[in-house]
Amino acid sequence: MTNPVFHFEIPVTDLDRAIAFYEDVFSYQLTRADVDGYDMAFFPRAGDAPGASGALAKGDVYRPSQDGPVIYFDVPDIDAVLARATARGSKVLYPKKDIGEVGFVAEIEDSEGNRIALSQVKP
Known part of the structure; x- marks a missing residue:
């Protein structure tokens, strides 16, 4: 079975x-594009790797x-992301x-007022 979520869009x-918020807090480089008349910035996506793309x-x-x-x-370090x-x-x-x-x-609340969740796997 594959991941059923293909793509998400976060309103801004x-x-x-x-x-600026997402690049600083999550250390991603986003790519800006116009899609069907909407201004978007895409999160990085690793080709055929599992997981959803988003913007x-x-x-x-x-x-x-x-x-x-x-x-x-x-995220690799939830405390560092919360601090940023x-x-x-x-x-x-x-x-x-801690969820076991x-x-x-x-x-957290992002720069636009959205609720965004963080998850870190235990080492």
């Missing part, structure tokens, strides 16, 4: 601000919110929690 109101998306149909689906970002996020003014919505053998989770 200020794409430049959101790109930040700005447009009239995209409205940032803490309601609705929660996207989990796999709060240094950029992010609120911690759900503090780091699986690892750790936490939730």
